[in-house]
Amino acid sequence: MPFIPHTPDDVEQMLAAIGAKKIDDLFDEIPKELRIESLAGIPEALNEMQIGRLMAQRAAADGTPLNFIGAGAYEHHIPSAVWAITTRGEFYSAYTPYQAEASQGTLQLIYEYQTMISSLTGMEVSNASMYDGGSAVAEASLMAIRAHRKSRSQRVLVPTTLHPNYRKVAVATASGQGVRFEEVPCPKGVLSVADLAKYQGEDIAALVIQQPNFFGVLEDVDALTDWAHANNILVIASVNPTSLGILKPPGQWGTKGADIACGDCQPLGVPLSSGGPYAGFLTTRMEFVRQMPGRIVGRTVDTNGKQGFALTLQAREQHIRRGKATSNICTNQGLLVTAATIYLSLLGPEGLARVANECHRATQELVAALTRVKGVKLAFDRARFHEAVLLLDRPVGPVLAELAGRGIVGGYDLSNDYPELGNALLVCATETRTAAEIKTYADALAETLKAAVRAA
Amino acid sequence: MAMLKHPEKIIFEYSRPTRGAYGQWPTEQGTSNAAASDIPENLRRKDKPLLPEVSELEAVRHFTKLSQLNFSIDTHFYPLGSCTMKYNPKACNEYALLPGFLNRHPLAPESTGQGFLACMFELQEMLKEVTGMQGVALSPMAGAHGEFAGVAMIRAYHRARGDLARNEIIVPNAAHGTNPATATMCGCVVKEIPTKDDGDIDVEALKAAVGPKTAGIMLTNPSTCGVFERRIKEVAKIVHDAGGLLYYDGANLNAILGKVRPGDMGFDVIHMNLHKTFSTPHGGGGPGAGAVGVGARLLPFMPIPVVGKEGDKFRWLSEKDLPQSIGRLSAFMGNAGVLLRAYIYMRMLGREGMHRVGEFATLNANYLMARLANAGFDPAYPGRRASHEFIITAKKQARDLGVTAMDIAKRLLDYGFHAPTTYFPLLVPECLLIEPTETESKEALDGFIDAMAAILKEAEAQADLVTSAPHTMTVRRLDDVRAARQLDLTWKPAAYPQGLRPTSENVGPS
Numbered sequence: 001m002p003f004i005p006h007t008p009d010d011v012e013q014m015l016a017a018i019g020a021k022k023i024d025d026l027f028d029e030i031p032k033e034l035r036i037e038s039l040a041g042i043p044e045a046l047n048e049m050q051i052g053r054l055m056a057q058r059a060a061a062d063g064t065p066l067n068f069i070g071a072g073a074y075e076h077h078i079p080s081a082v083w084a085i086t087t088r089g090e091f092y093s094a095y096t097p098y099q100a101e102a103s104q105g106t107l108q109l110i111y112e113y114q115t116m117i118s119s120l121t122g123m124e125v126s127n128a129s130m131y132d133g134g135s136a137v138a139e140a141s142l143m144a145i146r147a148h149r150k151s152r153s154q155r156v157l158v159p160t161t162l163h164p165n166y167r168k169v170a171v172a173t174a175s176g177q178g179v180r181f182e183e184v185p186c187p188k189g190v191l192s193v194a195d196l197a198k199y200q201g202e203d204i205a206a207l208v209i210q211q212p213n214f215f216g217v218l219e220d221v222d223a224l225t226d227w228a229h230a231n232n233i234l235v236i237a238s239v240n241p242t243s244l245g246i247l248k249p250p251g252q253w254g255t256k257g258a259d260i261a262c263g264d265c266q267p268l269g270v271p272l273s274s275g276g277p278y279a280g281f282l283t284t285r286m287e288f289v290r291q292m293p294g295r296i297v298g299r300t301v302d303t304n305g306k307q308g309f310a311l312t313l314q315a316r317e318q319h320i321r322r323g324k325a326t327s328n329i330c331t332n333q334g335l336l337v338t339a340a341t342i343y344l345s346l347l348g349p350e351g352l353a354r355v356a357n358e359c360h361r362a363t364q365e366l367v368a369a370l371t372r373v374k375g376v377k378l379a380f381d382r383a384r385f386h387e388a389v390l391l392l393d394r395p396v397g398p399v400l401a402e403l404a405g406r407g408i409v410g411g412y413d414l415s416n417d418y419p420e421l422g423n424a425l426l427v428c429a430t431e432t433r434t435a436a437e438i439k440t441y442a443d444a445l446a447e448t449l450k451a452a453v454r455a456a
Numbered sequence: 457m458a459m460l461k462h463p464e465k466i467i468f469e470y471s472r473p474t475r476g477a478y479g480q481w482p483t484e485q486g487t488s489n490a491a492a493s494d495i496p497e498n499l500r501r502k503d504k505p506l507l508p509e510v511s512e513l514e515a516v517r518h519f520t521k522l523s524q525l526n527f528s529i530d531t532h533f534y535p536l537g538s539c540t541m542k543y544n545p546k547a548c549n550e551y552a553l554l555p556g557f558l559n560r561h562p563l564a565p566e567s568t569g570q571g572f573l574a575c576m577f578e579l580q581e582m583l584k585e586v587t588g589m590q591g592v593a594l595s596p597m598a599g600a601h602g603e604f605a606g607v608a609m610i611r612a613y614h615r616a617r618g619d620l621a622r623n624e625i626i627v628p629n630a631a632h633g634t635n636p637a638t639a640t641m642c643g644c645v646v647k648e649i650p651t652k653d654d655g656d657i658d659v660e661a662l663k664a665a666v667g668p669k670t671a672g673i674m675l676t677n678p679s680t681c682g683v684f685e686r687r688i689k690e691v692a693k694i695v696h697d698a699g700g701l702l703y704y705d706g707a708n709l710n711a712i713l714g715k716v717r718p719g720d721m722g723f724d725v726i727h728m729n730l731h732k733t734f735s736t737p738h739g740g741g742g743p744g745a746g747a748v749g750v751g752a753r754l755l756p757f758m759p760i761p762v763v764g765k766e767g768d769k770f771r772w773l774s775e776k777d778l779p780q781s782i783g784r785l786s787a788f789m790g791n792a793g794v795l796l797r798a799y800i801y802m803r804m805l806g807r808e809g810m811h812r813v814g815e816f817a818t819l820n821a822n823y824l825m826a827r828l829a830n831a832g833f834d835p836a837y838p839g840r841r842a843s844h845e846f847i848i849t850a851k852k853q854a855r856d857l858g859v860t861a862m863d864i865a866k867r868l869l870d871y872g873f874h875a876p877t878t879y880f881p882l883l884v885p886e887c888l889l890i891e892p893t894e895t896e897s898k899e900a901l902d903g904f905i906d907a908m909a910a911i912l913k914e915a916e917a918q919a920d921l922v923t924s925a926p927h928t929m930t931v932r933r934l935d936d937v938r939a940a941r942q943l944d945l946t947w948k949p950a951a952y953p954q955g956l957r958p959t960s961e962n963v964g965p966s
Contacts, residue, residue: 002545002804002805002809003542003543003545003735003805003809003894003895004809004812004813004816004894004895005895005896005897005898006816006819006897006898010897011819013898014819014820014823014898015819017823017826017827018819018822018823018826019826020822023815023816023818026815026818026819026822026841026842027715027716027818027841028841029683029684029686029840029841030684030686030715030716031686031689034688034689034716034721035715035716036714036715036716036717036720038807039585039586039714039807039810039811040585040807041581041582041584041585042582042585042802042806042807042810043803043806043807044806044807044808045803045804045806045807045808045809046804046806047804048545048547048804051547051551051800051804052547052550054803055551055552055554055800056551056554057571058556058571058572058574058575059554059555059556059557059571060571061556061570061571062556062557062560062569062570062571062572063556063568064555064556064559065564065568067559067561069561069563069564071563072787072788073561073562073563073787073788075559077480077482079477079480079512081512081515081516083553084516085516085519085520085523087549088520088523089528089529089531090523090526090528090530090531091523091526091739091740092528092530092544092549092737092739093528093530093541093544093737093738094526094527094528094529094534094738094739094740095534095536095539095541095738095740095741096738096740096742097740097741098536098877098878099527099865099869099874099875100931101866101869101926101929101930101931101932101933101934102526102532102869102874102926102929103526103527103740104463104522104525104526104929104930104931105521105523105525105526106522106526106740106741108463108464108466108522108525109519109522109740111466111945111947112466112467112947114945114946115468115946115947116505116506116507116508118945118946119505119506119507119946120505122503124946125943125945126945126946128741129742131598131601131786132597132786132787132788133787134784134787135597135601135785135786135787163787165784165787165788166787168784169783169784169785169786169787171783172759172782172783172784172785173604173641176608176641176642176643176644177640177641177642177643178643218495218496218499220499221499222498244501244505245501245505246492246495246500246501247495247499247500248498248499248501248502249501249505252502252503264787271553271558271559271793272558272559272560272561272562273557273560273792273793274557274560274561274569274572274788274789274792274793275786275789275790275792276562276597276743276786276789276790276791276792276793276794277597277742277743277791277792277793277794278787286943289943289945295741296945298940298943298944298945299939299944299945299947300934300935300936300938300939300942300944301934301935301938302931302932302933303924303932303933303935304932306463306931306932307463307931308463308930308931308934310934310936310939312936312939312940312943312945313940313943314940315940317633318600318632318633318634318636318637319632319633319634319880320633321633321637322633322636322637322646323636323637323639323640323646324640325633325637325640327637327641328600328603328604328634328637328638328640328641329598329600330598330599330600330633330634331598331599331600331738331741331742331743331744332598332741332742333597333739333741334738334739334740334741334742334743335737335739335740335742335743336739336742336743338519338739338740341519342515342519344507345477345508345510345515345518345519346476346477346480346512346515347480347481347507348475348476348477348507348508348509348510349504349505349506349507349509350474350476350481350509351476351477351478351480351481352505352507353501354481354482354484355481355482356492357484357492358482358484360492360495361492364494383494383495383496383499385495401565401567404565404567404568409561409564409568412563431482
């Protein structure tokens with residue numbers, strides 16, 4: 001019996017204390033006809049050695065290909081200390097800090113996280129986390145609608161330069177409450193004030209701006225933010241936290257700054273891991289703090305006047321407010337916040353800026369190397385960070401399949417989400433990609449495209 | 457475990473300009489600054505963000521010290537009701553962190569993820585088996601997220617049939633707060649029905665509540681009162697006859713694992729808290745995983761992505777395969793690494809182990825309830841079997857001794873036990889919801905019983921010892937009112953609040 005410590009003697013004594021003859025009697029309030037006797041579909045138990053072998057085989061089957069996809073999840077160096085500490089049982093196997101006095105470690109860590117992520121985004125307050133960058137955009141949209149004092153509109157503008165999956169999550173999460181997400185086409189790969197002209201003077205709650213946008217292109221955030229505010233529209237920024245080492249934080253966009261900033265903590269010490277667990281972040285101005293979803297930690301004092309930390313503003317939350325809560329979220333992504341906080345502490349302002357610079361440099365090198373390959377062109381030749389869209393002279397899918405066979409994950413095929421772009425491929429290089437790896441990719445792509453020409 | 461005597465400093469108080477964990481910084485490849493100079497001036501950051509400037513050792517020591525301020529399953533008995541704080545096997549973490557899993561990009565081709573996808577497919581199949589459902593989708597990232605998926609599917613089902621009037625979700629008053637909050641998020645109206653004195657829901661009130669506007673009912677069974685809803689089949693019939701569907705809140709699935717299945721009880725949709733029943737870590741507040749299971753009627757509406765199998769190959773099912781799906785709830789694949797941990801745990805339990813989870817969780821709860829009743833505490837539902845958890849009401853102690861459930865909870869910390877869940881469900885006065893889980897030994901339970909008995913004696917002899925607890929934690933009871941009224945949510949170097957500036961008295965030597 002893995003993980004169950006009871007000896008036969010224990011069981012006998014415990015049943016005697018209860019006054020029951022056998023364990024099965026404890027289930028006598030469950031109608032007999034509902035009881036099951038077997039779970040035939042569950043395989044027999046494996047001991048740790050056996051499951052270890054199976055998982056090693058499965059993991060090995062997935063290999064460790066050379067990765068050039070970003071698209072919302074980025075491969076960065078993760079300091080050893082991050083997960084060595086994060087997986088300490090005291091963090092890993094604790095729960096939501098309901099008993100503050102026995103959870104000061106988690107609470108103080110969240111307070112430190114709130115400080116770091118607020119400053120990084122140039123905002124005043126943060127919550128303890130959302131599920132991921134997609135759910136953060138959804139919750140930010142709902143929050144903006146609640147917070148907007150001069151509008152009752154349920155309309156939110158989402159440019160097509162916002163991550164397509166984030167748009168899908170927002171629709172699936174918020175449309176039940178009547179929120180209407182209106183897509184703003186951006187044929188030039190950036191959102192311009194001209195693209196927004198038709199919304200001039202209309203009653204709209206919020207505009208979402210992603211920086212760098214999904215194509216890696218830098219949006220003119222100052223002009224967009226000022227346009228939105230001039231039109232009584234709140235601004236939600238969806239940002240990559242690594243980029244904020246060198247890019248202007250949302251709190252400083254335009255004259256007044258964005259109203260809500262959100263995104264995904266994944267680049268901050270969280271492995272790719274097939275898509276999760278990551279952690280969404282959400283920060284805002286103090287004036288909107290009571291509209292925030294999720295847990296918030298505050299510093300206070302104990303009965304002796306000594307500093308301590310506790311969950312606060314809980315009157316917003318489901319366990320108090322039930323059907324009138326700001327969100328149903330309770331369990332969030334605490335352990336990933338732990339990792340991100342340790343990561344930011346190790347990198348510091350200078351280290352983070354260096355990571356951002358190195359990512360940018362590597363991507364510029366990648367773009368230069370790949371666009372030298374015959375049949376590859378750069379789309380959207382504009383200021384960018386971290387990733388870029390390439391146009392191939394043939395459909396992307398088969399090319400990526402061929403590259404995968406050579407151990408290279410060559411980028412993200414945009415043809416499903418952006419068929420209008422043609423044979424478009426989104427590529428990314430972070431500080432982890434070396435010049436030699438970039439050359440390996442460029443050579444493999446050249447051979448793949450050449451072979452395809454011959455085959456044709 | 458002894459707590460640190462002094463609180464730990466805020467990490468920024470260790471900062472010194474230019475200090476850093478230099479070994480973690482990337483080496484600049486010559487022209488970094490020149491490369492970044494192509495970024496327009498107005499888009500560049502001018503100020504330095506407030507991030508720590510500390511050495512690697514300072515960071516490691518600081519966060520290690522913070523960890524030591526926590527109670528956790530690995531260090532303490534943690535009978536937090538409704539949360540299933542059972543042992544999280546180390547193997548689950550170890551094998552989920554193998555490089556092949558860890559480094560896989562979520563958008564990488566399926567051909568490079570067959571090992572991962574095989575685990576996910578088999579996890580779906582195993583969860584179908586233990587719940588008696590027809591389909592499982594894994595992407596919701598917490599219990600409340602799974603609830604959202606479930607209610608959204610119920611809404612989508614009625615709409616697809618053209619039945620647009622059904623927007624009422626019935627919820628017992630003992631339900632988790634997430635149930636009504638979720639119904640609201642899905643655009644539904646919440647209708648509460650009462651719970652009877654024996655802990656079962658009021659079936660007559662249910663009959664009066666259902667009608668042509670009923671979208672469904674959300675139930676936890678065993679309920680949050682720690683008892684099995686005995687008339688569940690009748691409840692199912694009433695709701696189904698009225699045209700509604702039944703939602704199963706799987707928070708308490710641990711109680712019945714291998715004994716009875718929600719699908720067999722008549723539920724149409726269920727969420728499972730994999731971080732509870734299937735022992736993935738709670739992580740200080742997540743990540744969880746809230747996989748959903750559905751009956752035949754809701755299969756077309758499952759959230760994407762779902763893993764499908766064709767021949768011996770696994771692939772993601774998307775909008776094209778499930779055009780009526782409620783859509784995408786996570787940017788990629790939910791909490792994939794958590795799902796891997798649940799898969800490993802289930803394979804280690806196997807068929808026999810799965811049965812024993814429910815049995816021994818129930819044995820431990822009933823033993824604890826019987827012994828605490830003997831020690832002078834009042835079970836909220838005497839005469840009922842405990843499920844995997846039960847409620848003690850400290851109403852008598854509050855009235856006669858002036859010692860509340862919260863006081864008992866805080867004093868337990870001094871005895872080295874995490875407190876039970878307090879003041880939930882709301883309908884039981886001075887409520888302590890206690891869930892020991894199957895992984896605790898009899899000795900651990902006996903230690904808890906001894907502590908509770910000792911606290912009761914203290915309450916009778918010297919109540920202020922209990923009402924002023926805890927005494928041995930790093931901090932005494934905290935001022936929650938101040939926390940909410942004088943909001944201090946971020947550390948500010950210049951504006952350190954009056955009286956809180958670190959001194960040798962309130963912050964120890966580093």
